[in-house]
Amino acid sequence: xxxxxxxxxxxxxxxxxxxxxxxxxxxxxxxxxxxxxxxxxxxxxxxxxxxxxxxxxxxxxxxxxxxxxxxxxxxxxxxxxxxxxxxxxxxxxxxxxxxxxxxxxxxxxxxxxxxxxxxxxxxxxxxxxxxxxxxxxxxxxxxxxxxxxxxxxxxxxxxxxxxxxxxxxxxxxxxxxxxxxxxxxxxxxxxxxxxxxxxxxxxxxxxxxxxxxxxxxxxxxxxxxxxxxxxxxxxxxxxxxxxxxxxxxxxxxxxxxxxxxxxxxxxxxxxxxxxxxxxxxxxxxxxxxxxxxxxxxxxxxxxxxxxxxxxxxxxxxxxxxxxx
Numbered sequence: 649x650x651x652x653x654x655x656x657x658x659x660x661x662x663x664x665x666x667x668x669x670x671x672x673x674x675x676x677x678x679x680x681x682x683x684x685x686x687x688x689x690x691x692x693x694x695x696x697x698x699x700x701x702x703x704x705x706x707x708x709x710x711x712x713x714x715x716x717x718x719x720x721x722x723x724x725x726x727x728x729x730x731x732x733x734x735x736x737x738x739x740x741x742x743x744x745x746x747x748x749x750x751x752x753x754x755x756x757x758x759x760x761x762x763x764x765x766x767x768x769x770x771x772x773x774x775x776x777x778x779x780x781x782x783x784x785x786x787x788x789x790x791x792x793x794x795x796x797x798x799x800x801x802x803x804x805x806x807x808x809x810x811x812x813x814x815x816x817x818x819x820x821x822x823x824x825x826x827x828x829x830x831x832x833x834x835x836x837x838x839x840x841x842x843x844x845x846x847x848x849x850x851x852x853x854x855x856x857x858x859x860x861x862x863x864x865x866x867x868x869x870x871x872x873x874x875x876x877x878x879x880x881x882x883x884x885x886x887x888x889x890x891x892x893x894x895x896x897x898x899x900x901x902x903x904x905x906x907x908x909x910x911x912x913x914x915x916x917x918x919x920x921x922x923x924x925x926x927x928x929x930x931x932x933x934x935x936x937x938x939x940x941x942x943x944x945x946x947x948x949x950x951x952x953x954x955x956x957x958x959x960x961x962x963x964x965x966x967x968x969x970x971x972x
Contacts, residue, residue, distance in 0.1 A: 649669065649670065649673065652665065652666045652669040652670075653666065709776075710774060710775065710776065710777060710795070712794050712795055713791065713792065716792060716793055716794045717792070717793060717794070718793065718794055718797040719785060719786075719788055719790075719793040719794070719797040719798050719800075719801055720786065720788070721785060721786055721801040721882035721883070722786050723751035723752070723786060723882070723913065724751055724785065724786065724801065724881075724882035724883040724912070724913035725748070725749065725750055725751045725785065725786050725787075725913065726748070726749040726755075726772065726783075726784070726785055726883060726913060726915060727747075727748050727749075727782070727783070727784040727785075727787075728745050728746055728747050728748075728768070728771075728781070728782075728783055729746055729781050729782040729783075729784065730744050730745075730746050730780065730781040730782070731744075731745045731746070731771065731778050731780070731781035731782070731783060732744060732745075732778065732779045732780045732781055733767060733771060733776065733778050733779050734779055735776070740779075740936055741764045741767050741936050742764045742767055742768070742771075742936045742937075743936045743937050744781075744937065745764075745768070745781075745933075745936070745937070745938055746781075746938070747929075747931055747938070747941070749883075749913055749914075749915055750913070750928075751913055752912060752913060753913065753914070753928040753929070754914040754915075754916060754926070754927045754928050755914070755915055755916070755927060755928060755929045755930075755931065756915075756916040756917075756918065756923075756924030756927035756929070756930045756931065757915070757916070757917045757918075757930075757931045757933060758917075758918055758919060758921060758924060758930060758931070758932055758933070758954070758957070759919065759932055759933035759934055760919065760934070760957075761919060763933040763934055763935065763936065764933050764935075764936040765888075765917045765918075765919070765933055766887060766888070766917060768915075768917065769804070769885055769887045769915075769917055771783050771790075772790070772802065772883075772885065772915070773798070773799060773802060773804075774790045774791070774795060774798055774799075777791060785798070785801065785882075785883070800881070801881055801882045801883060802881050802882070802883045802884075802885055803823075803876035803877075803879045803880075803881035803883070803884050803885065804876065804884075804885040804886075804887060805869065805872045805873055805876055805884075805885070805886050805887070806872070806887050806888070807887060807888035809860065809868045809869060809871065809872040810859075811856055811859055811860035811863075811868060811871060811872075812856075813855065813856070813857060813858045813859075814855065814856070815850075815852060815853045815854060815855055815856070816845055816848075816851075816852050816853070816854050816856060816871065817829075817832060817852035817853060819856060819860075819871055819875065820832050820835065820836060820852075820871060820874045820875050820878060821878070822875055823835075823874075823875035823876060823877070823878035823879040824878045824879055824880070827878055829852075831878065832852065832874075832878070833852075835874045835875075835877040835878045836852075836874050838873075838874070838877055839870045839871070839873040839874035839877060840870060841867065841870035841871060841874060844867060844870075856871075882912075882913065883912075883913045883914075883915065884912050884913065884914045884915070885914075885915050885916075885917070886914070886915070886916045886917065886918070886923075887917045888917060888918055888919070888920075920961070921954070921957060921958050921961055922961070924944070925944045926944075927943075927944070928943070929941060929942065929943065930942065930943065930944060930947060930954065932947070932952075932953050932954045932957075934953060939952070939953050940952050940953055940954050
């Protein structure tokens with residue numbers, strides 16, 4: 649451009665020639681600049697593909713056996729038979745744990761943090777295999793069935809609900825994408841979130857934000873409950889579903905699991921005892937072992953570990969005067 653400018657000043661080029669040179673240069677460097685951008689994108693994509701292929705080449709620790717069959721859930725009875733498990737052989741997480749969740753009953757597993765409660769849900773889903781013993785559903789060892797059919801038979805409401813930056817309708821329908829609008833609204837009513845949804849300007853088309861940031865903790869949990877009901881699993885699992893909520897909200901949302909788990913096989917894992925008082929059986933874990941079991945009133949009357957936990961939690965919420 650400097651040479652073209654000099655040519656114009658010396659009279660060897662005209663203004664038209666100067667504009668022509670400028671146009672040629674634009675046509676040259678813009679594609680070159682774009683080519684550089686494309687090259688960087690190709691290199692980054694190549695790197696990402698290499699990472700993906702390395703990940704695909706990783707052998708799964710838990711795999712279906714060659715003769716694995718689909719799980720036939722005929723009621724959803726869950727049995728833990730002398731289960732022992734350790735993530736690291738040097739430290740046992742569960743030791744000789746045995747219990748039964750009969751079809752249509754609710755069994756709660758409680759205990760302090762680190763007692764091994766959430767490990768039970770991981771073993772039920774077969775994220776890990778037991779070190780010894782058996783985990784069975786309707787008499788079928790989870791190691792002998794396909795993982796797909798096993799996880800299709802279990803619905804879970806976790807402590808940290810995974811919600812998408814989409815509409816309420818989409819997030820509930822994730823439990824069954826083929827569900828109709830009527831089914832979506834029906835499960836929302838069961839989870840006691842329908843009235844809240846209808847109070848929003850866009851109803852079921854309301855976007856909930858990234859990870860549900862526009863919703864409160866109770867509302868997110870109710871969406872998760874509605875999603876699980878829509879899945880219609882044989883077994884319902886509530887894994888610390890109210891752990892992150894305040895006392896008032898917790899008591900409101902506890903009504904939803906009680907309503908939807910009637911006549912269903914339900915396993916409740918919680919360190920919050922007020923969420924499990926209506927369970928058919930309460931199992932108390934301590935250090936990976938079952939130290940107590942029974943109904944709420946029975947355990948309180950024994951004055952053992954459960955009674956001590958109950959008293960401490962009631963004092964912390966101000967429901968019982970603290971004894972000094």
